[in-house]
Amino acid sequence: MSLLHGIMVGCKEMWAHKMRSFLTMLGVILGVAALGAMFAFMEGMIADMQKFIRETGGVERVTCSSDQIPEDQLAFSSLNRQRRMKDIAALKSNIPDIDEYSPEVSLGRDYPVQHLNKTVRVEVRGVTMGELALRNYEVEKGRFICDLDRVKRQRVCVLGTYASDELFGSYGDPLGRTVRIGGKNFKVIGVLKHYQAGNGGFNFMSWKNRIVFIPLETTWMVFTHNKDITALDIQVKDTAKVAAISQLAQQVLFHTHRHISCLQMRTNEEMVENFSSRTAAFNITLGIVASISMLVGGIGIMNIMLASINERIREIGIRKAIGARNIDILSQVIVEAVLLSILGGVLGVGVSLLLTKFITFFVKENLSTPIVKPEQLLFAFSVSVVVGIIFGIFPAFKASQLDPIEALRHE
Amino acid sequence: MARPVVELIDICKTYDTGATAFEALHKVNLTIDEGEFLAIIGPSGSGKSTLMHILGCLDKPTSGIMKLEGRDISKLGSNDLAAIRNKRIGFVFQTFNLLPRFNVLQNVELPMVYGNVSPFNRRKRAMEILETVGLGDRWHHLPQELSGGQRQRAAVARALVMNPAMVFADEPTGNLDTKTGAQIMQLFKDLNDKGHTIILVTHDRDVASQTKRQIEIRDGRVKEVKG
Ligand SMILES: Nc1ncnc2c1ncn2[C@@H]1O[C@H](COP(=O)(O)OP(=O)(O)O)[C@@H](O)[C@H]1O
Numbered sequence: 241m242s243l244l245h246g247i248m249v250g251c252k253e254m255w256a257h258k259m260r261s262f263l264t265m266l267g268v269i270l271g272v273a274a275l276g277a278m279f280a281f282m283e284g285m286i287a288d289m290q291k292f293i294r295e296t297g298g299v300e301r302v303t304c305s306s307d308q309i310p311e312d313q314l315a316f317s318s319l320n321r322q323r324r325m326k327d328i329a330a331l332k333s334n335i336p337d338i339d340e341y342s343p344e345v346s347l348g349r350d351y352p353v354q355h356l357n358k359t360v361r362v363e364v365r366g367v368t369m370g371e372l373a374l375r376n377y378e379v380e381k382g383r384f385i386c387d388l389d390r391v392k393r394q395r396v397c398v399l400g401t402y403a404s405d406e407l408f409g410s411y412g413d414p415l416g417r418t419v420r421i422g423g424k425n426f427k428v429i430g431v432l433k434h435y436q437a438g439n440g441g442f443n444f445m446s447w448k449n450r451i452v453f454i455p456l457e458t459t460w461m462v463f464t465h466n467k468d469i470t471a472l473d474i475q476v477k478d479t480a481k482v483a484a485i486s487q488l489a490q491q492v493l494f495h496t497h498r499h500i501s502c503l504q505m506r507t508n509e510e511m512v513e514n515f516s517s518r519t520a521a522f523n524i525t526l527g528i529v530a531s532i533s534m535l536v537g538g539i540g541i542m543n544i545m546l547a548s549i550n551e552r553i554r555e556i557g558i559r560k561a562i563g564a565r566n567i568d569i570l571s572q573v574i575v576e577a578v579l580l581s582i583l584g585g586v587l588g589v590g591v592s593l594l595l596t597k598f599i600t601f602f603v604k605e606n607l608s609t610p611i612v613k614p615e616q617l618l619f620a621f622s623v624s625v626v627v628g629i630i631f632g633i634f635p636a637f638k639a640s641q642l643d644p645i646e647a648l649r650h651e
Numbered sequence: 652m653a654r655p656v657v658e659l660i661d662i663c664k665t666y667d668t669g670a671t672a673f674e675a676l677h678k679v680n681l682t683i684d685e686g687e688f689l690a691i692i693g694p695s696g697s698g699k700s701t702l703m704h705i706l707g708c709l710d711k712p713t714s715g716i717m718k719l720e721g722r723d724i725s726k727l728g729s730n731d732l733a734a735i736r737n738k739r740i741g742f743v744f745q746t747f748n749l750l751p752r753f754n755v756l757q758n759v760e761l762p763m764v765y766g767n768v769s770p771f772n773r774r775k776r777a778m779e780i781l782e783t784v785g786l787g788d789r790w791h792h793l794p795q796e797l798s799g800g801q802r803q804r805a806a807v808a809r810a811l812v813m814n815p816a817m818v819f820a821d822e823p824t825g826n827l828d829t830k831t832g833a834q835i836m837q838l839f840k841d842l843n844d845k846g847h848t849i850i851l852v853t854h855d856r857d858v859a860s861q862t863k864r865q866i867e868i869r870d871g872r873v874k875e876v877k878g
């Protein structure tokens with residue numbers, strides 16, 4: 241039998257029962273739309289997450305964070321020491337594979353940053369040169385804090401765009417001006433790049449702009465009056481070695497902290513894994529939703545094909561009388577079922593595009609910009625075609641097995 | 652000397668109707684030659700349709716041998732029978748049995764779709780045969796736009812389009828008025844004059860009397876009436 245003939249018959253049937261065909265297609269349309277929209281939002285989330293990881297230093301970064309001291313060590317926990325530059329020195333001399341260090345002192349938002357009558361409260365952080373590489377910052381104007389600033393305890397600062405816009409928005413270039421941090425004068429030597437990502441008015445990278453950097457040693461002298469550091473991050477450029485070096489660093493710090501387990505090295509790898517497992521769970525949930533609507537759509541198609549062949553028993557008898565083989569009838573019915581599902585699939589792809597637009601338009605906050613990938617739409621569409629074939633088989637088989645004489649006698 | 656198109660030797664057909672088996676055909680022996688115009692007559696329920704279904708390869712006999720153009724077809728599978736129905740046999744039904752969503756041309760082309768004729772040749776051949784039955788100017792009409800006589804002409808065209816060895820017509824005039832019925836009978840006579848083998852199934856003796864040979868079937872047994 242010619243495929244063309246089957247398609248022609250299928251189109252005629254669909255056209256003769258427009259409403260019925262459309263209602264049948266709804267399940268497939270919704271299934272494909274759900275699948276397509278899900279893919280777009282997942283892609284958007286993954287892209288944002290990857291960007292987030294990159295912007296926080298990428299998988300090359302290992303963070304040293306404080307850990308709960310275990311109960312059996314609490315009795316002598318006073319022996320424990322704060323993190324100091326000694327830790328850095330120990331790491332440096334024992335693990336040559338570490339590429340960058342970033343000892344920091346975070347002052348949080350305790351110290352207001354002021355210029356003339358304007359005040360902002362952003363994080364003030366004492367840092368070294370390593371901060372740029374480790375936290376993936378770039379300087380837009382001026383320069384960053386250098387080792388000489390640290391040695392000379394210079395009162396200089398580098399502003400994130402939030403502080404620079406708020407304080408100097410209407411006063412022109414902040415470079416060379418003086419701001420007061422916690423009442424002390426600091427000279428602005430640089431402004432960071434502006435970081436922006438997200439959908440509509442929402443910028444989920446704004447945390448990166450709300451920062452003011454000052455030299456590490458200056459922070460000790462002016463604000464904290466000790467030599468503690470609050471964060472100690474390292475960077476390993478060879479990503480294959482990150483996990484091993486993270487372990488090694490943990491060991492070294494265990495020694496410098498008198499064998500008290502107060503520190504925990506964490507890699508961004510863990511963040512990636514955590515994210516992947518969460519997206520996997522999300523994928524499974526939405527996958528189930530899409531599968532169920534596909535299943536419903538498939539059953540709808542099967543149902544309508546059974547009804548259709550029941551109405552056309554006589555036609556099947558006629559076709560058999562003039563020489564249609566069982567396989568001709570079988571393929572004819574499958575072609576018709578697939579036509580329904582293909583049309584449903586095409587409409588579904590259209591609806592998924594609309595749905596994606598619609599959701600992005602109405603839900604601005606906390607939503608990643610969806611990314612529509614043609615190959616994923618194609619996949620969603622192919623699923624609909626497969627559904628048509630699978631659910632067309634049973635009605636098609638039933639039709640092909642009809643006895644020609646009885647079919648001809650059927651009223 | 653005309654060659655036999657079909658030969659039936661001791662054909663029996665029994666239907667299983669629950670407890671008892673019903674013998675619809677009993678030891679039927681029949682030979683139909685090329686170019687014959689034959690009527691099968693008999694009262695309702697006598698087994699005419701059953702015989703025609705067996706002759707037309709729509710059904711298989713319970714026992715006996717059937718030869719079509721010299722070939723024993725009693726043991727062929729359904730695909731082979733479908734191919735024979737497609738190429739060697741044409742059917743004309745009492746109720747026309749045209750496909751309602753297809754126009755006349757498409758209906759006539761349908762056997763050629765299953766016969767793997769190319770679309771170009773299909774169209775050419777279908778137009779030719781529509782001219783022969785006098786529907787050349789109606790090819791684009793849907794069946795419901797035609798009169799009963801025209802529909803039956805379209806059905807005849809469809810039966811003839813593959814150039815079959817024989818054409819079966821089951822009560823072809825049953826749904827037509829006398830005048831149109833006569834025209835359709837004239838069409839069959841003309842086709843027979845051109846050499847087509849035609850087998851008419853009817854209970855109407857007036858219709859049957861217009862054929863060259865008649866056999867009567869009663870309670871599943873065949874008897875020659877005229878020939
Ligand atoms: N599928 C069947 N099952 C049982 N009995 C049948 C079947 N088909 C036909 N018959 C019986 O066979 C006999 C002959 O039927 P049929 O050939 O249709 O007669 P006709 O066409 O001469 O009216 C009838 O008595 C009918 O009831």
Ligand SMILES: [Mg+2]
Binds near residue numbers: 699700
């Ligand atoms: Mg009958």
